[in-house]
Amino acid sequence: MTLSPDGKLSWKHVYFVGIGGIGMSALARWFNVNGFAVAGYDRTPTTLTETLEQEGIDVCFDDAVDQVPAPFLANPEGTLIVYTPAIPAGHRQMEYFREHGFEVYKRSQVLGWITRTLRTVGVAGTHGKTTTSSMVAHLLRSAGINCTAFLGGITQNYGTNFLLNEPTDRPEEIVCVVEADEFDRSFLTLYPDWAIVTSTDADHLDIYGQHDVLLDSFRAFVGQIKPGGVLFMRKGLELMHSTTAEVRDYSLDAGNYRSANLRIEQARFVFDIVHPQGTIEEIRMTVPGYHNVENAVAASAVALQLGVSPEHIRSGLGSYRGVKRRFEYWIETGEKILIDDYAHHPAEIEAFLKSVRALYPGRHITAVFQPHLFSRTRDFADEFAVSLSLADRLLLLDIYPARELPMAGVTSEMLLNKVTIQDKVLLSKEDLLYELKTLPTDVVVTLGAGDIDKLVGEIRAIL
Template sequence: MNNWKYIYFVGIGGIGMSALARWFKANEFQVAGYDKTLTPLVENLITEGIPVTLEDEIESIPAAFLADPSETLIVYTPAVPVQHKQMNYFRQENFMILKRSQVLGLLTKNLKTVGVAGTHGKTTTSSLVAHILRYSDVNCTAFLGGITQNYGTNLLLNAPTENLNEVVCVVEADEFDRSFLTLFPEIAIVTSTDADHLDIYGKHENVLASFREFVGQIDEGGALFMREGLDLADSTKANVFTYSLDSGDYHAGNIRIENARFVFDIIYPEGMIKDIAMKIPGYHNIENSIAASAVALHLGVSGESIKGALESYKGVKRRFEYQVELPAKVYIDDYAHHPSEIEAFLSSVKALYPGRHITGIFQPHLFTRTRDFADGFSESLSLVDRLLLLDIYPARELPIEGVNSEMLLGKVEIEDKHLVSKKDVLDLLPKLNTDIVVTIGAGDIDTLVGPIKNILQNPFSNN
């Protein structure tokens, strides 16, 4: 890494990219980047002293980064379109260009790495692992796929040490574009291997093959903690342990809801951690906490410390994040963008607030994902009482004929459903009699969160 003085990120506003950018800046590299949208995360990077341009022009790149290609590393995300001007320039001028995942692989090479993989749950689970370790005074660093509420960042830096082998590095291992295959962890968690990213993989079997390859890269003598029922044990030389909500080597017991909070025990081969009352709700988050606790126990953390950490964990932004929590009005925002995630989220909302009316605002993410899982989306979205459906957020994709929100809306099996624009939502909400409101999606629906919160907190703007 010391070969480079300048690090330029194409797509710096991505959650994983921004964590890397912050790591390089903290380690005294010159950092700059491009992103197409001025999101709150991009604004934070600029405030922290990292120049970010929103223009895909060569002239908008700081001159020092272009002076000598041998001194500048270009880091990019596969979400960047192929016709990107800056990327084409870097290729033509023979800059060193690496994917984010490749750079992450290089950084974690000399650290005791915990890789958290899975088509759902990896952001919460990896941040739970990192929080338990930090709470328990284990020297760790973490590259996370979300902004943790406890620390206000997606990057945790380890304390300085002369022996890097003592540092535990927690990494969210992303299956998109097979990025996690740059990692060779000592310990891994796999939360799920459902079909997703079929624009990359083509079919579910290829997704499974990629996960099998990932677990095959765990250090021999290392440990794999996988959700019970996944077919991965034969693909690794690591020691395999299973977990789930109600069975496996690590599982929960005595689950109940007290004061709108989930309370449960964690049962593991050597004992039990009793009466854990977590701030973050959801059956899926109990399962995520079991996986994280299993890793912590494996690393020698005490049950008492794990209990304290879980009870002080505040969650990740946009993962079951309460925006308004009043007796007569609740607003929760969630990043869910796959049918299984939406079902888990809405089922937990219904369990916490039985019999109450739910207004769901959903923005589909990607044309291919909407096409491939239209039936699953329609089934999971039918759990709400009222649906306000936004247009598809395209991200890196071009439109696909016949694939649109109108098609998806027709499949949803509730009567109170509406196709709306983002402006429509803000105009419509004050006129509706709302009880529980949820926003769901991974695109730019987050730009609505603040305005919706203001509407729902203002008693004069809502019936």
């Protein structure tokens, strides 16, 4: 198969540097099922890397050059190197590839080439994009539309972050659903036919510097929608003047597409979706949350555009089981609730905790939060304090550094001092588990984008 910017270069081997990332692993799977020899490096073994190995992909955890399979090294012209910007400078394999004439491209560039050949739905937003893109993919798949999807999370319905389309001799009929990531401006490699933008809140300021620069990047993204395409934009965002696409807005309760008759029955959200052609009544979502109702409105708008019937949308949303680490229940009994969520931005935490409060009125909420990035903690400390104060009790962990070095004065203790509730404490991971053994708990939620998810199984065992 030929795949390159100019359509002339044919690769036989594809090597991923950072293959264990959620977006990288999805792309690796695509190449693997399409007949390429695939291998890669990542820093540590994870459930994702184990799955890749089970699918026949060779993964190494040492950046030594001799860990790269020999056929890849022996053929620079026939080997594509795909990397993630999260790989640090000085990576030995990357230095070797660059010095020896290998074709080296970012994941986002390669994904852009693939999606240009297919009818593409791009789902962007500083939060909400993973759930919304997985909803779109599920609605299309459950309605019998031939689609492939590159997602930023593991879907509960399919157990994967990558959906492969059915083989066809009419590739122009395939719909590609792709999570369009604003980090490092990756989504500017995409030219979708249809796009959703869920949010443009300030985030990734370590990359963009200022919110206005981030907004300019989103404006550039919607400006790349293909002629004749449609932008489905959350009502109130300032993007419509940057695109020639038809613009339709949506939100929880206003816009061309919106919910109505929203209520909670037996800890589940029930609602109608109002759209320009009518109303889809009595949708019962297994996945809770006001923000997920809004995501469902956006996904349904695209599905309607692509010809999915209202009946298939109702049944599809009813059977949608969500994404791992997005409002994921680990315990759900009358006496005890444990929910894990990826929320790592103040707006996400606020939406999540308000939904939990609505689902379980009058019950005591213990929030366990691991901040992600020193820069994000610094930039949004006041906003984090407000959103975390929506819980009744806060158990705060140290900052997960990810790609950053420590910053003077930026600590979890600094954040804890700003939180206004009285029942709050800073803990190590080890002390957290001991604390949960001794505390009386009711509803417990774990929040964060670092490695807090590795503790959830132990927390469940304790509770």
